[in-house]
Amino acid sequence: MPLAKPNPQLRREVKAIAFNLEQSCVDLGKLSEKLSDADAIALMGLVGTLYEEADRLVAYADEVRDQRITRAKPE
Structure with missing residues (x-):
């Protein structure tokens, strides 16, 4: 059944x-190469969190494809 x-x-x-988050x-990650070790580690922790969020958005997109999440028509 095609998507509405x-x-x-x-x-x-x-x-x-999700793609923009990954980019x-x-x-x-490239910027972290120019930072001190402590700052780079902190930044890479944030990057890890952002990757997890991007993965979650991709999963949501799959749910939209499978019609488990839908957008209602504007009223």
């Missing part, structure tokens, strides 16, 4: 946000 029109858009938006993590 608002749902593919929601899935694309959620996946795009930010890559950039922060």
Whole structure:
């Protein structure tokens, strides 16, 4: 059964946000190379958290695809 029109858009938006988070993590990882060891470790902890959040968004996008999460039509 195809997704209702608002749902593919929601899935694309959620996946795009996840991708942007992952790209930010890559950039922060490169930035951490220029920091002191303590600061780099702290930053990489934050990056790990952001990767986890990106993974969660990808899972939400899969739920949209499987129609377990849907976007209602505007009233």
